[in-house]
Amino acid sequence: MTITAGAVDVDAARAAATAAIDANADDLVRLSKFIHAHPEVALEEVQSSAACADFLEEHGFAVARGVAGLPTAFAAQAGDGRPRIAYLSEYDALPNLGHGCGHNLIAIAGIGAGIGLAAALPHLGGRGRVDVFGTPAEEAVGGKIIMADAGIFDGVAAALGAHPGTIEAFCPTVPGSGDALACVLMRIAFHGRSSHAAADPHSGINALNAVIEVFNGINALRQHIPADARIHGIITHGGDAPNVVPHFAQAEFFVRAATLPAMERLVEQVRRIAEGAALITGATLDLQMPEQANSDMITNYTMAARLSRHLDGVGMHLPEAKPEPATGSTDWGNVSYVVPSVETSYPILDRVCTWHSQEVVDAADSELGYANTLTVARAMALTGVDLIAEPALLEAVRQEFAAAKTARAA
Ligand SMILES: [Zn+2]
Numbered sequence: 537m538t539i540t541a542g543a544v545d546v547d548a549a550r551a552a553a554t555a556a557i558d559a560n561a562d563d564l565v566r567l568s569k570f571i572h573a574h575p576e577v578a579l580e581e582v583q584s585s586a587a588c589a590d591f592l593e594e595h596g597f598a599v600a601r602g603v604a605g606l607p608t609a610f611a612a613q614a615g616d617g618r619p620r621i622a623y624l625s626e627y628d629a630l631p632n633l634g635h636g637c638g639h640n641l642i643a644i645a646g647i648g649a650g651i652g653l654a655a656a657l658p659h660l661g662g663r664g665r666v667d668v669f670g671t672p673a674e675e676a677v678g679g680k681i682i683m684a685d686a687g688i689f690d691g692v693a694a695a696l697g698a699h700p701g702t703i704e705a706f707c708p709t710v711p712g713s714g715d716a717l718a719c720v721l722m723r724i725a726f727h728g729r730s731s732h733a734a735a736d737p738h739s740g741i742n743a744l745n746a747v748i749e750v751f752n753g754i755n756a757l758r759q760h761i762p763a764d765a766r767i768h769g770i771i772t773h774g775g776d777a778p779n780v781v782p783h784f785a786q787a788e789f790f791v792r793a794a795t796l797p798a799m800e801r802l803v804e805q806v807r808r809i810a811e812g813a814a815l816i817t818g819a820t821l822d823l824q825m826p827e828q829a830n831s832d833m834i835t836n837y838t839m840a841a842r843l844s845r846h847l848d849g850v851g852m853h854l855p856e857a858k859p860e861p862a863t864g865s866t867d868w869g870n871v872s873y874v875v876p877s878v879e880t881s882y883p884i885l886d887r888v889c890t891w892h893s894q895e896v897v898d899a900a901d902s903e904l905g906y907a908n909t910l911t912v913a914r915a916m917a918l919t920g921v922d923l924i925a926e927p928a929l930l931e932a933v934r935q936e937f938a939a940a941k942t943a944r945a946a
Pocket of ligand 1: 638639674699
């Protein structure tokens with residue numbers, strides 16, 4: 537899409553943004569319904585990602601498909617000015633459930649906001665570029681982690697997204713709200729030696745005992761870890777028969793903490809526990825960390841405050857944000873270390889409910905769900921207009937981002 541430079545007219549830009557979303561509302565809902573009706577799990581979102589990429593192309597975006605080596609990721613852009621404002625879409629479903637996290641709505645929240653801001657660009661004096669990223673596999677490996685590592689978000693000035701929630705959903709406008717824990721998978725395997733468990737136990741080396749010692753060690757450590765840290769695991773292989781000394785056993789743990797450095801300290805402690813278990817039992821340790829860590833989430837409160845103001849302006853009055861301990865992790869965290877980020881939550885139900893459930897599958901295909909998603913898209917587009925039209929706002933966002941990163945590194 538070529539944008540011709542003209543005068544800055546913020547009111548005209550705002551009107552164009554919301555008008556474009558309104559004009560495309562039915563098509564956006566149709567796209568979301570298609571994704572909902574064809575649930576595809578992490579990295580298999582072939583139809584969903586193609587439908588999103590096609591839609592953006594039809595609306596004037598230039599789309600690169602299969603970015604970062606992920607066949608179901610895409611990067612779409614409109615305009616070629618600066619600053620670059622990004623919206624992140626997701627579209628993966630949950631195994632055996634479907635869209636129980638409402639990612640079919642996240643898809644059109646990002647695309648709708650992108651189409652809105654693209655329509656506003658001609659009124660912004662030739663400034664600005666809109667990026668809509670299709671980020672697969674949020675529920676599994678974390679597509680955003682791989683995309684961030686590949687440099688896909690480099691050069692983006694600000695990234696916005698929205699995640700559906702219950703009636704308690706809020707926009708994270710105050711420090712301590714909207715945090716997420718850094719998280720990494722530790723796969724701890726031991727190789728021992730088989731022998732008859734009754735006739736010849738002294739010839740065996742018991743790999744399962746090593747795994748059990750890891751659990752004991754972690755439980756002993758637990759008293760001494762930060763209150764917001766989490767270490768939780770399962771035994772994925774514990775032997776083959778009770779009368780055979782297990783020659784192989786394996787456990788998997790998630791280690792989570794408030795920041796990446798805090799998580800890395802815990803990882804080292806768990807590593808030493810595993811080494812100790814190998815020493816105790818004589819089994820050989822094979823410790824792997826097969827996936828990239830989720831970073832903690834650095835929410836940009838300056839940007840969140842502006843988004844929150846626009847949410848109010850378009851009629852979505854959310855409960856006030858309050859600080860609360862983070863419990864989950866998200867691949868947004870890795871984006872938030874590269875680009876100033878905010879991911880707001882918003883309601884698709886008029887009540888509370890258990891997430892990742894059939895109730896959410898139904899809400900993700902409801903009139904309220906679609907209506908509120910398009911409302912959030914309008915607010916995200918209007919925030920994008922401000923970030924392009926007000927250099928001072930973007931500068932404040934940048935300064936907060938730099939300070940937050942410095943603070944986390946300590
Ligand atoms: Zn989700």
